Amino acid sequence: MxxxxxxxxxxxxxxxxxxxxxxxxxxxxxxxxxxxxxxxxxxxxxxxxxxxxxxxxxxxxxxxxxxxCKRCQPETDHSPHTELVRNVVEFLVTHYSERLELQDIANHVGLSPYYLERLFKQETSETPRTYLEKIRVDKAAHLLTTTERTNLEICYEAGFQSTSNFYKIFRRLKNCSPSEYRILIGKA
Ligand SMILES: [Zn+2]
The missing domain is CATH 3.40.10.10 (DNA Methylphosphotriester Repair Domain)
Known part of the structure; x- marks a missing residue:
């Protein structure tokens, strides 16, 4: 596990x-x-x-x-659905580079897509889809600042299905383009 x-x-x-x-x-x-x-x-x-x-x-x-730690209490579950959320996030972090539908995630945790989305949103204020987008952008951001790979290579490696989608979501979450991010953070 x-x-x-x-x-x-x-x-x-x-x-x-x-x-x-x-x-x-x-x-x-x-x-x-x-x-x-x-x-x-x-x-x-x-x-x-x-x-x-x-x-x-x-x-x-x-x-x-x-x-x-007494401050963050890592041993304490704050909700009965903590394990479900952990399971979903682990699945997303492991499979982010693949084409994932809500049904795939639902199958993994053994819930209906509808029920999964409702519970997940209640716990995280995100849908599995938007959570996955954030994980992909994190992955892309890491690759942009630690590798020489092109934007196109990073787009697909991070699991985005098209460059337009990659640029749109990246900008929404980071407030700049992938190239700008590379220059900004790479020089920081
Ligand atoms: Zn702590």
Whole structure:
């Protein structure tokens, strides 16, 4: 479970620096110096990169001697649907580069598309579709700033079906074009 979520160490590091809630539950940040583990979205002071280890499973982190952070409480489920959301997000993060329909996601979690969409939206304020778009844009943003690949290559690698769709969604979420983003963040 959760050992193949398609996120590199550097991507997970980016998520915790951004306190990104989208990836909560998928992995945990363990800090070797404090022996505490956190959700990616924890607002506590950020550790040094060299002191961080990532775990996909709370039990593994605990077995390695880490204790749950009192601030973000990674061991506490805040809703009875936490596991469902985690399951869906894990599926999206693993399969973002493929053509995905709501039905595919529904099949994976064993719910009707209608019921899945309603529950997921109630929990995250997003539909599985818009959540997937955000994951794809995160992936594209990471590739834009860490690789020399062209916009076209990145478009398809991130799972967008057309460049016009890629440019439109990227701009909506990042307020700039992919090329502008590469220059802006690449030089930061
Ligand atoms: Zn924490």
């Amino acid at each position: 959760g050992t193949n979520i398609n996120l590199s160490f550097d991507e997970m590091w980016e998520k915790i620096i951004a306190c990104d809630r989208k990836y909560d539950g998928l992995f945990f940040t363990a800090v070797k110096t404090t022996k505490i583990f956190c959700r990616p979205s924890c607002r506590s002071r950020k550790p040094k990169k060299i002191n961080v280890e990532f775990y996909y499973d709370i039990k593994e982190a605990e077995k390695a001697g880490f204790r749950a």
